Amino acid sequence: MDNLLIFLNPIQLQAVTHRGSPFLVLAGAGSGKTRVVTTRVAHLIDQGDAKPDEILAVTFTNKAATEMRVRVDSLIGERAGSATAARVWVHTFHAFCARLLRREIGHIPGRENEFVIATQADQLAILKRLVGPGEGPGALKPTDVLTVIERAKHHLVEPEEFPAHTAHEKRIKAFYESYQTELLDSGALDYADLILVTVKLFREFPEVLRRWQSRFKHILVDEYQDTNAAQHELIRALASGSDGLAVVGDPDQSIYRWRGADPTNILRVTEDFENVRIITLLENYRSTQTILKAANSLISHNPRPLGLDRDLWTRGEEGEKISVYAGSDEYDESGWIATEIFRSVNTEKKSNYADYAILYRTNDQSRVLEDALRKRSIPYTTIAGSRFYDRREIRDLLAYLRLIVNPNDILSFRRIINVPSRGVGKISVDRVMEEIERNPTALFDTVRRCVDEELIPPRARRAVVRLMDLLDELTTIREPVDKLLEMLLERVDYTSWLQKAGDAVSRLENVEEFVDTAHDFISSNPDGMLEEFLEEVSLAAPIDDFDETAGSVSLLTLHASKGLEFPIVFITGVEEGLLPLKYKGSSRYDDIEEERRLFFVGLTRARYKVYLTRALRRNLEGRKVWTKPSPFLKELPVSLLEDHSVHTLTMFATSQDLLAVEHEQEREKAKKAAPAYSIGDRVWHDKWGRGIILSRAGDGDSLKLTVKFARHGIKKLVAKFANLQKM
DSSP: OHHHHTTSOHHHHHHHHOOSSOEEEEEOTTSOHHHHHHHHHHHHHHTTSOOGGGEEEEESOHHHHHHHHHHHHHHHHHHHOHHHHHTSEEEEHHHHHHHHHHHHGGGSTTOOSSOEEOOHHHHHHHHHHHHOOOOSTTOOOHHHHHHHHHHHHHTTOOGGGOOOOSHHHHHHHHHHHHHHHHHHHTTEEOHHHHHHHHHHHHHHOHHHHHHHHHHOSEEEESOGGGOOHHHHHHHHHHHTTOSOEEEEEOGGGOOOGGGTOOTTHHHHHHHHSTTOEEEEEOBOSSSOHHHHHHHHHHHTTSOOGGGOOOOOBOSSOOOOOEEEEEEEEHHHHHHHHHHHHHIIIIISOOOOGGGEEEEESSGGGHHHHHHHHHHTTOOEEESSSSOGGGSHHHHHHHHHHHHHHOTTOHHHHHHHTTSSOOSOOHHHHHHHHHHHHHSTTOHHHHHHHHHHTTOSOHHHHHHHHHHHHHHHHHHHOOOOHHHHHHHHHHHHTHHHHHTTSTTHHHHHHHHHHHHHHHHHHHHHOTTOOHHHHHHHHHTOOGGGGOOTTSOSEEEEETTTTTTOOEEEEEEOOOBTBBTTBOOTTOSSOSOHHHHHHHHHHHHTTEEEEEEEEEEEEEEETTEEEEOOBOGGGGGSOGGGEEEOOOSSSOTTOOHHHHHHHHHHHHHHHHHHHSOOOOTTOEEEETTTEEEEEEEEEOOGGGOEEEEEETTTEEEEEEHHHHOOEEO
């Protein structure tokens, strides 16, 4: 262990070896916080302060949890055996609560351990039935209702506690109650429920809380600035009375307020626990001095909680200046980015495609960027796009597997009753579902009663009987997940049905990938249960699929880039209204401080080089509009920037600058297009015939001519409209 500690700097060493009181590590971007957390786990075990299964390490993404497990295993594997490392509880918040609830949820009346986890697609399917399509003026949208419900759950507000003073709030409350009833009837919990129900369990059953408090001697929580009220309450309850809590976070990287995150939870740690020691990590091991100077200058415009100086620094090189570019429009902006990448990789041989990440504020920006990369045959990967497990064919197969685990899963049964098509029409489906809703606790029995009592037509009855026989058979099979999935595909002839679909090739490829996922699960976990597999895929996030070895340019939102790093980063659309973002119909920024933190996160993803780009004009809602430079640009030291714009204007050009340049360009264009009239020139006019120019005044569009016509005398004409022909 001493050999491992020598790789820590003095401040990191304090964090790893601290004992005797809770402590908070304010870990700046790139300061080695993952090394601190994993080394601390290994040190606790090595020093005999805790057994592996007495340590709980919590983070936010499966990707981060997997990385943490691998590092812990590498640190203590040789010393204590990899089986020992595997016993450490390293989980996301949701995975930890799911694991705990599998053992304890039965204490709550009406709840059973064999619950399923409803995905966002499941949630929206319920709300679409309850709320409707959300069309027309004043109509509630299912997505808006879901946002309100999730916000309530993040604050531990259940349906009966939901405040309803206005007619609008009363409608939301009614939908919340019905939504929660459908989940309960299906034996399902959504993501937010996993935290809420665990906290509820702790509050209502103190003996359960005491059992789990005594289980963990040390609790480590990463990315604490991203916790919401429910997650903070969960940790507060688990660690109450313990001196083994270690919280790691960075208020400057709190960018998820829109999904309930509250950066002030870091402050609450110092209020809810006694004698909290604060350790600050500021030495950065990722970025150049130039990048850090820019990031420090930017974030200094935000208030600094806890009153501590948190400027990042590095012993590394000064590094290149930040390149900035203003394109004439978004096509010029994206084209320049693609050309710059192509030139560096293929002409200068200075980098590889995998070195690059292109970050943007909204997903709408990616289309033009993708087009530009395709035109230059540059390979790219979009991250956090369409979630693999939300695709239709994957949801179909998951529904079958979920029914095997929980035969009362109404959500899943509704999905597969006629998938693949087996002759059960909409009227029959609705009739069966009506009966199920009357008796949701005995789904299979209710379906069979619909057949026995001939509540549906003969063809539908025969199809439903075959389906129920299949489900009965599958629930008794104890094959590994991959074998079970292959058997399911064969028995329902799913691939043959898919081949008739218009997008059959891509959907069949997705099915093959899903089967491969099941094989991988069994390979790494030979005794893995179907419930564990379903839990793993239900809690997967798009960022978990990020492959650093893919050999392609990465395209992703600034939010999705959190926790990642790249040698070279482009931050696009650095414009007022986009970064920082102004929402449609709003004249104000939603949260200027959080938008600044988001830009800070983007800057600190880069190791060696940052590019900032914008479009002078951008297509918004079907029309081209002039843009203004982001106010954040003025918060960066000019000495760190190098402008590559090839236009008359620069990165800092305003709409007034654009108007002036455009007017001048139009004047120059008019000058070039207009004939060069001189005094004494003989001209012809279609109405007045032959004439001679006596004088001229002005130029361009304002050029005026005095012409004497042989038969019609002297006329004063504007050259632009006179249509004179020189003779």
